[in-house]
Amino acid sequence: MTKIWRRPETTTALLVLLTFIGGDIYSPKFPNVAYLLDNTTLSIETGLAALGMTFVIISGEIDLSVGSTLGLTACLFAKLLNGGIPWPIAGIATVATGCMLGWVNGVLVARLKLPSFVVTLGTFAAYRGAAQALMNAESIRIPPSLAGVDVLHLPGTAIPDELVFLIVMAIICGVVLGRTVFGRWVYATGSGIQSAIYAGVPVARVKALVFVLSGFMASLGGMLMDSRLSMAEYSHGLGLEIDAITAVVLGGTSIFGGEGTIVGTMLALLMLVFLRSAMGIANVSAEYQLAAIGSLLILSIIARNYVRRLSLSRERRMLSQAKPAQES
Amino acid sequence: MLVLVFSAVKDPSFLRETNVQSILQWVPLMVVMGLGQMMVIITRGIDVSVGSLAGLTAILVGLVTRSHTDMSAPVALALGAITGLILGSFNGLLIAFAEVPPIIATLATMIGYRGLAFIASRAKQIDSNQIPQSLIDLSQRGPFRIGGLLCPWILVLAIVIVGLGAFFLKSTRPGRDVFAVGSNPPAALLRGVSVKRTQFMVFALSGLLSGIVGVFYMSRYGFVNPGSAGVGLELMVIAAAVIGGTNVAGGTGTVLGLIAGCLLLATINVSLAVLGISENYQQLVYGVTILIGVVLDGFVKQNAARLRAT
DSSP states (O other): OOOGGGSHHHHHHHHHHHHHHHHHHHOTTTTOHHHHHHHHGGGHHHHHHHHHHHHHHHTTOOOTTHHHHHHHHHHHHHHHHHTTOOHHHHHHHHHHHHHHHHHHHHHHHHTSOOOHHHHHHHHHHHHHHHHHHHHTTOOEEOOGGGOOGGGOBOTTSSOBHHHHHHHHHHHHHHHHHHHSHHHHHHHHHHHOHHHHHHTTOOHHHHHHHHHHHHHHHHHHHHHHHHHHHTEEOTTTTTTHHHHHHHHHHHTTOOTTSSOOOHHHHHHHHHHHHHHHHHHHHTTOOHHHHHHHHHHHHHHHHHHHHHHHHHHHHHHHHHHHHHHHHHHO | OHHHHHHHHHSGGGOSHHHHHHHHHHHHHHHHHHHHHHHHHHTTOOOTTHHHHHHHHHHHHHHHHHHOTTOOHHHHHHHHHHHHHHHHHHHHIIIIISOOOHHHHHHHHHHHHHHHHHHHHTTOOBOGGGSOHHHHHHHHOOSEEETTEEEOHHHHHHHHHHHHHHHHHHHSHHHHHHHHHHHOHHHHHHTTOOHHHHHHHHHHHHHHHHHHHHHHHHHHHSOBOTTTTTTTHHHHHHHHHHHTTOOTTSSOOOHHHHHHHHHHHHHHHHHHHHTTOOGGGHHHHHHHHHHHHHHHHHHHHHHHHHHHHO
8 A cells, every 4th residue: 555645645635735724814704614615516516527537537538528518418408497398307318418428529539549639629619519509699597496406405514415416426436436347447548558458458448438427427517507507508617627627637646647536636626616715705806716727737737747757767766776786 | 621612612602702801811810820730730739728829919919019009010920929939938848848738738828828818908908099000901901902802911921921831841850850750759759859849849839820810810800808819719720720631640731731721611600600600600610620620530540550450
């Protein structure tokens, strides 16, 4: 077992603490637990997308289309509901569509062996465009009975139901990734595709499946966002992919694939929630907030690259010291 | 490909002068930016920051011309090119030397540059009276007319730039290195090509060209809004490059294909407006165009692999 201080998640946990203390200094409202818990409901959709994204990035790919998938499925869900279809059926249809949209990405990447950043950039535009074409720049209201999922709390506590849902999903994802054969396959695919093929991993199927999972998570997020805002618009989830990728990378997942955990992603998400809340309270404008998230994304990758280079050179030094000893 | 463009242009409803005129004023922006994007894609990279970069450059140049409304057009263009070069070099540094994957680095600078445009302009737009007349003339006047159609100066400039770009890619050493790096990075390294330097160069060049496009944008539209200037241009030029035959897996791409791709997209763009199809479909069109280009690449590659196998 790796020592705890050498795990990438530890850095993330420290960062979470740091942002918490930083936010504490900046604003008097910050340590208010109920306020922070309520603020997490703004990031549930990002969290779900980040769970799927963790699988995708560990398998060595990237999914830029999650925000657009979320937008398209959210619009579809609202359209179906307004067409008089009962919500369980509409929900199943929406989730199925989300899986299918993800599957399209997966097939293009896995079967045609195309770079995922171009494929998902294409679907990023196409799915958003389809949502726009579907809605004609209008917004649709959600039936009142389904609106406002974000204000539901566990009875007698300040814990939002949505947060519980996210945590349950995270635990399921964590178990699948860490304790099942499929999870091992995802790591194997990401750490070296050739060796994975030689080891008998069905690489193409694994890649297709991680994209399906990403689409599935995005469609869940789409329905939750509809309910939270009590309406659907084509712009739902615009720019969400950047927050999701930031959460994954900040949580210690290697952008080059093969390494990463769900725990790390969730910790990083918590940090983003703190950061956004603190910036919100401090009246930081949206442009600065975006710039801050962007810088965070870049810095976390640069820092990891640097650490990796350090450990590589240390290994090399140890090897070069070990060799003469073997010869003599 | 060319047939598609041709038939679209030949369709009588497109032959109205205003439509062709607006294509002529739009294409220069796309080809110049597309040239940079194509070089980046040939090296297996991608640059999604170009739209924001052009917007930020337009804002920065606009802030200068606001107090110097008598500035001549060449000076403004040079200013834009230098600004773009600096911003593009920053992308290049992140990608080549800090080893951040291109998509992540340029995604971050895409939102970063957009944010800077807001911050630098204090969220105020550059109005037409703050842009020098000589600059506006760049897109509204030209050296000659063909049958009532004006060939604007920006088109002339774009042709010169693209010609230089084609020469650079075909006949100079750094130009050939771009292809070498894209088709097989380890082999390029063994052959003595500096992969990092080439990567840095293409992103710097993409920035420089996008900076010029930022100034073209000022000239074409006569105002610069920090929120909308250049938004979505990245998708448009990526679509144009990919449908024009640039291989997304790196290694191949031609200037002629790029021009054809730009003409196709510009024609589609204008025809959508003519046919009364709302702007709501534009993004769908870019997305589907990228996907078609990508899928064609994929099939070609698979066939090639099968041929090699037999």
